[in-house]
Amino acid sequence: MQQLHYLGKQTLSMISGLGRAVILLVSAIVHVPNVRKGTPLLIQQLYSVGVLSLLIIIVSGTFIGMVLALQGYTILVGYGAEASLGPMVALSLLRELGPVVAGLLFAGRAGSALTAEIGLMKATEQLSSLEMMAIDPLRRIIAPRFWAGFISLPLLTAIFSMVGILGAHVVGVNWLGVDSGTFWSVMQEQVDFEKDILNSVIKSIVFAFVVMWIAVYKGYDCEPTSEGISRATTSTVVQSSLLILCLDFILTALMFVK
Amino acid sequence: MINSAFEANLVEIENLTFKRGERVIFDNISLSIPKGKVTAIMGPSGIGKTTLLRLIGGQLKPESGNILFAGKNIPLLSRADLYEVRKQMSMLFQSGALFTDMSVFDNIAFPIREHTKLSENIIEKIVLMKLEAVGLRGARHLQPSELSGGMARRVALARAIALDPELILYDEPFAGQDPISMGVIVRLIRSLSDALGLTSVVVSHDVPEVMSIADYIYIVAEKKVIGHGTPEQIRQDSSPLVQQFIQGDADGAVPFHYEAPAYRDELIRRVSK
């Protein structure tokens, strides 16, 4: 009986949480943007959300590309198929690793920071004080952050895949001796714009939406105490990572399985 | 009913009931804030003074009752209308609530930049004037993290009066101030109302300061208004509750403790367990 009670309570609080998240999303992003005031805010956030995530994205992308090339080469060379190294790396990065790993890194780097920042603004009554100044914190604080992340992650994903391919080139061509012309030409032949590149962009847009939504909601809805903020930050990272992995499976099934 | 009150009172609270969960904070209280005057709200800690200011600002919704601001019923306003009404009021938060990502100067300039189209030149003049009024003109370049507690509250005060709004809600403006800055703040609040005709609501425990600036005082305790009047009337109030509060006696009619079973009973229960 007690378990049943607990289960019911949990379900109710989950549903009401989801409802609040939807309301937050709708009221933060559905309005006519004020270009004069909104643009500087957006640019500032693009810097702190996007530009500051560049380093981790570039470094991880390079290493993942290099490791893929190493592993790919040792397998492919057994079949004398090392000419396929280029497309192998490019397809792995574009189809799966780029969007997923960039999304996970972004959740850890930018998502958690946003949740903590918004949560702390709530705890120190900065959000209340905006409200009392007749400035809607949803528009002033939440919306620019949401949009900045939504724009940044697809770009970061593209950068991630690109530096990954360059990293693979360094290992495969410059170190292991695959022919550079073959590396590029076979890759060009095998990578399909619609199927691979467009799908990669679609995935990263979906992940960007999910990470940013969770990050701003968790910050805005957190309990305004130190434990509340730390719990919210953790759950931003955990929930967005899990959702990215789940959604990736679903999207892959929809995109690549005929 | 609305129009008769509207002339003299900027804020009219009628039969307000407010609960936090099961706990009743206000039980059917009514009070009015006269226009252009300084009204003080006093009461023991935790009685709901901050809550009352938030109710007036529309950040909390009452269980029942009306909160009329210039004739508009705050709890019933739409979000857009509420934001419109809030342009005519401002609030000094108990915690200061400065924006931590901006300097002192930008904090005070913030509401002016948001709500007016004044040039930076004029904004600078206004900000420096407000900072001068709280004695912190020299601190304009500091970040909020570099301020002491009392300084931060004075900056927050300067920000609250930046736009000279119709109604200013001060939550504990004197907390953490030395006698000199206390005197400055007292005169500042008084002069805003005398010179510009602004309406002020001051929440405070500092009985002498409140007695010296308030035109009218409400004393709130036990979910109700237990006494109200001019400082003179309050001083002569015959109610033991009011007398205890302004004298500051721990033993008396007003319970000093948060609701709890008698301490003696609790000790006995623990021992016998």
Ligand SMILES: Nc1ncnc2c1ncn2[C@@H]1O[C@H](COP(=O)(O)OP(=O)(O)OP(=O)(O)O)[C@@H](O)[C@H]1O
């Ligand atoms: N977020 C909240 N959730 C639940 N209860 C709250 C919350 N905030 C305040 N309370 C309760 O409401 C009551 C009134 O709080 P409030 O902050 O208005 O007191 P106050 O009169 O301003 O006290 P003080 O003089 O110490 O600032 C307190 O007893 C407190 O327990």
Ligand SMILES: [Mg+2]
């Ligand atoms: Mg208070």
